[in-house]
Amino acid sequence: MTEPAGGSGAPDSGAPDQGGRASGGRRGPRTPRTPRMRVRRQRSVQESLGSIVLGFQVIIVGLAALVAFGLHKLPPLVALGGGAVATILLLATIPLLRYRAGFVIGWVLQVALLATALLVPQMLIVAVLFGGMWAFCMIRGSRIDRDNKALAAARAAEDDTLEP
Numbered sequence: 001m002t003e004p005a006g007g008s009g010a011p012d013s014g015a016p017d018q019g020g021r022a023s024g025g026r027r028g029p030r031t032p033r034t035p036r037m038r039v040r041r042q043r044s045v046q047e048s049l050g051s052i053v054l055g056f057q058v059i060i061v062g063l064a065a066l067v068a069f070g071l072h073k074l075p076p077l078v079a080l081g082g083g084a085v086a087t088i089l090l091l092a093t094i095p096l097l098r099y100r101a102g103f104v105i106g107w108v109l110q111v112a113l114l115a116t117a118l119l120v121p122q123m124l125i126v127a128v129l130f131g132g133m134w135a136f137c138m139i140r141g142s143r144i145d146r147d148n149k150a151l152a153a154a155r156a157a158e159d160d161t162l163e164p
Helices: 045-070 076-096 100-118 123-162
Strands: none
Touching: 045 076, 045 100, 045 123, 076 100, 100 123
């Protein structure tokens, strides 16, 4: 007779291991656990678009700091330190977009990015592109969210009238 793959010599009953304490005592049979389904919070379109813009902006600002350092446009501490601070602030703003303050901080960061064009003129291109994307996403996302809310309210009202 061959031994099962587990190597214990006992036939496998197909039941899950009961587990036990170090002293060898057994607990009662385990009830199967139902997996907990984590319900994700519904994000607004404005929040989703804002996080996408800020996420890409993190990459570009980090690379722009390296370019400013490599071209000797700024002292190393200012170029790399300022780039690191800006990158950290952008990253920290992404989870804050669930609150109204996150959008205000996002606007402040866009203005700050525009101000970096005073130190490195080429940043004007980056600031205008990302500022334009940010403005478009905030305006359009807000409009879509407002339309979605009105549509949901209309559907809820329609469902209330259909019930006997």
